[in-house]
Amino acid sequence: MNRFVRESLLRLAIVLTFLASFSAISSAQQDQPLRSVTYRLSMPRPVSHLFEVVIEVELAKDSPASSLDFQMPKWSPGRYSVFDFARNVQEFKAFTLNCSPRSDAPSSINCQVPPLSVARIDDQTWRVDTQGIRRLTVNYKVFGNDLSGTFSQLDSRHANYNGGSIFMYVVNHKPDPVKLLIEPPTGWRIINGRMDRADQREWQFPNYDLMIDTPTEIAPDWTDEQFEVDGKHYRVIVHSFGDEGGKRPALVRDIEKIVRAETAMWGPPEFDSYTFLIHFAADDISGDGMEHLTSTQIIEPGALGEEGVYGDTLDTVAHEFFHVWNVKRLRPVEFGPWDFTRSVSTRGLWIAEGITNYYGHIMRRRAGLWDDTALLRRESQTITEIENAPGSHLMSAEDSSLSASFLDGAPHAQRTNLANTSISYYPKGELIGLVLDLMIRGKTSGKASLDEVMRHMYDEFYLQSPNASYYLRGRGYTTEDFERVASEVGGFDLSGFFRRYIRGVEMLPYDEAFAYLGLHLAREQARQPYNAGIGIDWDKTNSLTVAVVRNGSPAEDAGLQEGDEIISLGRKNVTRENFLVSLSRYKQGDRVAISVKRNRRTIQTTLVLGPPERFEYRIEERKDATPEQKALRAAWLKGA
Numbered sequence: 001m002n003r004f005v006r007e008s009l010l011r012l013a014i015v016l017t018f019l020a021s022f023s024a025i026s027s028a029q030q031d032q033p034l035r036s037v038t039y040r041l042s043m044p045r046p047v048s049h050l051f052e053v054v055i056e057v058e059l060a061k062d063s064p065a066s067s068l069d070f071q072m073p074k075w076s077p078g079r080y081s082v083f084d085f086a087r088n089v090q091e092f093k094a095f096t097l098n099c100s101p102r103s104d105a106p107s108s109i110n111c112q113v114p115p116l117s118v119a120r121i122d123d124q125t126w127r128v129d130t131q132g133i134r135r136l137t138v139n140y141k142v143f144g145n146d147l148s149g150t151f152s153q154l155d156s157r158h159a160n161y162n163g164g165s166i167f168m169y170v171v172n173h174k175p176d177p178v179k180l181l182i183e184p185p186t187g188w189r190i191i192n193g194r195m196d197r198a199d200q201r202e203w204q205f206p207n208y209d210l211m212i213d214t215p216t217e218i219a220p221d222w223t224d225e226q227f228e229v230d231g232k233h234y235r236v237i238v239h240s241f242g243d244e245g246g247k248r249p250a251l252v253r254d255i256e257k258i259v260r261a262e263t264a265m266w267g268p269p270e271f272d273s274y275t276f277l278i279h280f281a282a283d284d285i286s287g288d289g290m291e292h293l294t295s296t297q298i299i300e301p302g303a304l305g306e307e308g309v310y311g312d313t314l315d316t317v318a319h320e321f322f323h324v325w326n327v328k329r330l331r332p333v334e335f336g337p338w339d340f341t342r343s344v345s346t347r348g349l350w351i352a353e354g355i356t357n358y359y360g361h362i363m364r365r366r367a368g369l370w371d372d373t374a375l376l377r378r379e380s381q382t383i384t385e386i387e388n389a390p391g392s393h394l395m396s397a398e399d400s401s402l403s404a405s406f407l408d409g410a411p412h413a414q415r416t417n418l419a420n421t422s423i424s425y426y427p428k429g430e431l432i433g434l435v436l437d438l439m440i441r442g443k444t445s446g447k448a449s450l451d452e453v454m455r456h457m458y459d460e461f462y463l464q465s466p467n468a469s470y471y472l473r474g475r476g477y478t479t480e481d482f483e484r485v486a487s488e489v490g491g492f493d494l495s496g497f498f499r500r501y502i503r504g505v506e507m508l509p510y511d512e513a514f515a516y517l518g519l520h521l522a523r524e525q526a527r528q529p530y531n532a533g534i535g536i537d538w539d540k541t542n543s544l545t546v547a548v549v550r551n552g553s554p555a556e557d558a559g560l561q562e563g564d565e566i567i568s569l570g571r572k573n574v575t576r577e578n579f580l581v582s583l584s585r586y587k588q589g590d591r592v593a594i595s596v597k598r599n600r601r602t603i604q605t606t607l608v609l610g611p612p613e614r615f616e617y618r619i620e621e622r623k624d625a626t627p628e629q630k631a632l633r634a635a636w637l638k639g640a
């Protein structure tokens with residue numbers, strides 16, 4: 001850089017500084033808090049799936065604002081891809097309220113509601129002209145027919161909403177206090193994680209962010225069970241659309257065991273009461289778990305009475321309840337207050353979600369819902385998943401976190417190669433948590449653990465930190481903060497570990513970690529049939545269609561593509577049911593004719609079969625485990 005450029009940049013910097021301070025003053029004038037913001041939610045025609053929202057705003061007395069912008073979030077916290085909730089907004093209108101004493105009867109008030117001019121200024125924002133007025137009302141309808149922790153559903157059975165998908169905020173006024181009034185259909189009852197009394201219809205929230213952190217269920221027939229742990233009140237709300245098989249009482253008892261195990265690790269939670277909102281959708285499609293400050297939404301696609309659904313529910317409960325501390329309060333620095341105009345990027349989702357996944361599984365063991373074998377089998381499956389994924393060698397845990405908006409349920413209009421290039425921060429972070437925990441336990445002879453790292457983090461960044469914003473107590477952490485705290489608690493330098501396994505893509509040091517506990521990791525060729533790099537689209541039930549072609553595989557060498565419909569193998573017709581069995585009749589080096597249908601043409605090509613590419617991993621007990629190693633293992637499993 002030469003001197004002239006440097007000097008002109010310096011001058012530019014001075015001008016920009018001046019402009020920045022000027023605009024800060026003018027926006028501070030514009031953005032003095034609104035006198036009041038009131039949301040009214042109604043649902044007069046459930047079959048239409050249209051929620052009706054009214055927002056009443058009273059401006060400050062001397063507000064110079066000539067317009068107010070009402071904005072629909074592009075995404076909502078806990079799910080990191082952009083969904084553009086504005087796509088379901090319709091019939092946005094604005095009115096003012098002019099009231100004056102009646103000339104014929106001065107003790108009465110005469111009010112008019114003339115419409116205000118509205119201009120839509122981008123894909124998520126409606127601008128209302130407020131020149132010279134003090135009070136205005138906007139209303140709009142928003143369509144919702146997805147039962148999910150991210151979206152909302154209104155139908156003849158219930159209303160279930162995630163606030164971010166139905167409520168607009170007033171731009172620059174997210175920090176202002178808001179009031180919410182809900183008018184349910186006759187006979188429907190409201191429940192959420194902020195109930196002060198049974199028939200409550202009105203809530204006051206310190207700000208918009210907390211209002212949309214309160215998912216709400218409104219229906220005539222949800223059930224309510226309650227328990228207490230350490231003086232805190234817990235409610236299990238269940239809305240079942242299928243047969244429960246008499247399992248609900250046992251489910252509530254097991255949820256209580258999970259609450260006891262997790263509060264035993266963390267200490268008492270900050271709230272007085274917490275609500276599990278659980279749906280059994282019985283539609284084989286809807287499934288989700290979403291964390292909130294004093295509640296969680298859990299949606300299972302099956303019916304509670306069906307095989308496997310009970311265990312899946314407890315898995316989600318153990319994960320979501322752990323978020324009470326990790327994510328909702330102890331959080332990455334980027335997590336709130338939120339910018340809803342673009343996706344949020346953090347390198348820390350492997351901590352926020354991955355380590356939560358790890359503890360979700362450990363806590364099932366500590367709660368007595370799993371035995372040691374079940375836990376080790378689950379962790380072995382996660383290792384098998386990650387170590388066989390081609391993306392493991394290309395994408396680090398931090399890169400995966402930064403890619404969340406592409407990975408976390410993101411809709412893709414164009415084809416991507418993410419199946420070959422990405423890994424999820426959930427299982428990868430789970431394994432980092434596992435290895436880190438065992439290494440800290442091993443190196444400190446059981447004096448410290450990842451439990452302690454998490455408690456230290458919670459203390460430093462939540463309980464003891466001054467508020468960094470209006471949003472929530474404490475401040476967020478960076479991954480460097482986590483590295484420092486883990487190194488301090490563990491008493492050894494973790495910079496190499498972070499460089500190689502968290503910011504890099506090297507295989508985690510499983511052998512070292514398991515050895516501390518008298519365990520070892522066995523690796524053998526997978527029993528599952530060889531697939532030559534072809535991933536089948538199992539959702540397409542009436543054809544044998546290629547969903548994924550693994551990079552560098554025999555399938556890619558043969559020129560196969562995503563979307564190809566496989567017709568025959570070795571000149572014999574094949575189906576979804578017999579394809580993998582047919583392929584397994586051949587051996588490495590065989591040349592097998594394959595024909596596929598692509599764009600109305602039939603293409604013949606040859607698969608040259610390669611070596612087996614999948615391995616299965618199994619955590620096993622070492623026969624020569626010492627009493628010390630066994631003691632460390634017992635402490636890990638029981639949470640000592």
Ligand SMILES: [Zn+2]
Nearest residue numbers: 158160219239
């Ligand atoms: Zn419901």
Ligand SMILES: [Zn+2]
Nearest residue numbers: 319323353356
């Ligand atoms: Zn989670």
